[in-house]
Amino acid sequence: xxxxxxxxxxxxxxxxxxxxxxxxxxxxxxxxxxxxxxxxxxxxxxxxxxxxxxxxxxxxxxxxxxxxxxxxxxxxxxxxxxxxxxxxxxxxxxxxxxxxxxxxxxxxxxxxxxxxxxxxxxxxxxxxxxxxxxxxxxxxxxxxxxxxxxxxxxxxxxxxxxxxxxxxxxxxxxxxxxxxxxxxxxxxxxxxxxxxxxxxxxxxxxxxxxxxxxxxxxxxxxxxxxxxxxxxxxxxxxxxxxxxxxxxxxxxxxx
Amino acid sequence: xxxxxxxxxxxxxxxxxxxxxxxxxxxxxxxxxxxxxxxxxxxxxxxxxxxxxxxxxxxxxxxxxxxxxxxxxxxxxxxxxxxxxxxxxxxxxxxxxxxxxxxxxxxxxxxxxxxxxxxxxxxxxxxxxxxxxxxxxxxxxxxxxxxxxxxxxxx
Numbered sequence: 001x002x003x004x005x006x007x008x009x010x011x012x013x014x015x016x017x018x019x020x021x022x023x024x025x026x027x028x029x030x031x032x033x034x035x036x037x038x039x040x041x042x043x044x045x046x047x048x049x050x051x052x053x054x055x056x057x058x059x060x061x062x063x064x065x066x067x068x069x070x071x072x073x074x075x076x077x078x079x080x081x082x083x084x085x086x087x088x089x090x091x092x093x094x095x096x097x098x099x100x101x102x103x104x105x106x107x108x109x110x111x112x113x114x115x116x117x118x119x120x121x122x123x124x125x126x127x128x129x130x131x132x133x134x135x136x137x138x139x140x141x142x143x144x145x146x147x148x149x150x151x152x153x154x155x156x157x158x159x160x161x162x163x164x165x166x167x168x169x170x171x172x173x174x175x176x177x178x179x180x181x182x183x184x185x186x187x188x189x190x191x192x193x194x195x196x197x198x199x200x201x202x203x204x205x206x207x208x209x210x211x212x213x214x215x216x217x218x219x220x221x222x223x224x225x226x227x228x229x230x231x232x233x234x235x236x237x238x239x240x241x242x243x244x245x246x247x248x249x250x251x252x253x254x255x
Numbered sequence: 256x257x258x259x260x261x262x263x264x265x266x267x268x269x270x271x272x273x274x275x276x277x278x279x280x281x282x283x284x285x286x287x288x289x290x291x292x293x294x295x296x297x298x299x300x301x302x303x304x305x306x307x308x309x310x311x312x313x314x315x316x317x318x319x320x321x322x323x324x325x326x327x328x329x330x331x332x333x334x335x336x337x338x339x340x341x342x343x344x345x346x347x348x349x350x351x352x353x354x355x356x357x358x359x360x361x362x363x364x365x366x367x368x369x370x371x372x373x374x375x376x377x378x379x380x381x382x383x384x385x386x387x388x389x390x391x392x393x394x395x396x397x398x399x400x401x402x403x404x405x406x407x408x409x410x
């Protein structure tokens with residue numbers, strides 16, 4: 001393969017991994033392996049959470065450098081796993097580079113592993129589970145479930161607008177506190193705090209945090225640092241959303 | 256009894272979180288198991304070893320990472336697929352929320368106390384991921400080198 005094709009293939013793979021929530025060190029590793037499998041003589045790649053820089057020299061000595069700006073979409077770990085699989089099959093020569101390209105194109109337009117409805121229900125379920133885990137009672141299950149659904153709906157609606165992720169998460173935090181306070185106001189048996197905690201657990205920046213730690217661990221300081229900031233800002237946005245609603249509520253309703 | 260219920264709930268919570276992040280269908284159950292093991296380490300360590308909260312978080316997160324790396328080897332999915340849902344029950348969401356509430360009520364000193372405890376807890380979780388992850392990548396590195404050396408000798 002010539003340099004242009006190699007860079008095309010590896011960039012597609014790298015972008016697919018990065019947009020769907022892979023750690024940057026894993027993106028680099030996968031791209032390097034694929035580059036070597038395609039017969040690159042030299043292959044350098046630098047990945048940050050928001051873009052990929054690469055240069056490749058092919059067997060004929062022809063060199064090419066490319067930059068790709070990457071915008072992260074929703075986390076889809078199935079797709080990350082599938083790119084991994086494609087790369088493994090390419091390096092073991094089970095498929096040709098052209099077949100790999102075809103598989104990556106299919107993956108890019110393919111639907112996520114779970115439907116929107118399944119994800120909505122599981123956000124309700126997750127919220128209810130955390131409410132009980134953090135000391136909530138049986139009466140808290142239904143409000144926590146509904147809260148999880150609403151938080152998920154608000155965040156995905158805000159992202160469709162599209163508002164910044166942090167604003168979307170702030171709206172989520174606000175909704176979480178809103179459902180908790182209203183449920184606590186209507187039913188005396190509901191534990192307000194536990195319901196709010198369950199609701200905000202769906203907004204926890206789990207992927208960003210895990211990736212930050214794993215990137216720093218592999219010496220990817222730039223990527224790890226920016227993921228860490230992403231996680232921190234997300235957490236603060238949730239907190240601000242919750243605090244805004246709670247202060248309004250306490251000022252107006254008074255309990 | 257409380258522990259059994261909590262373990263089941265952390266299993267459900269981890270699986271629900273796995274669906275939110277589109278964990279591959281075949282890996283979803285094991286993501287749930289990872290969450291359960293994490294909670295087992297977190298809740299079990301203080302009973303068995305008498306350690307405090309941050310160390311309990313460390314134990315939980317060590318179990319999560321070891322389980323994830325092993326599941327990753329067996330199922331051939333990347334370890335993240337198990338770590339992301341598995342670590343969620345250990346995230347100190349409740350403590351962070353209480354910290355926020357204390358600050359909001361103007362109880363700043365108690366808020367700082369709670370905030371520091373939360374930070375230590377989160378540090379324990381991070382340390383577990385870091386240490387185990389580094390050990391596993393060192394093992395992988397050595398295996399890779401040995402295989403390459405053998406290939407060179409053979410060729």
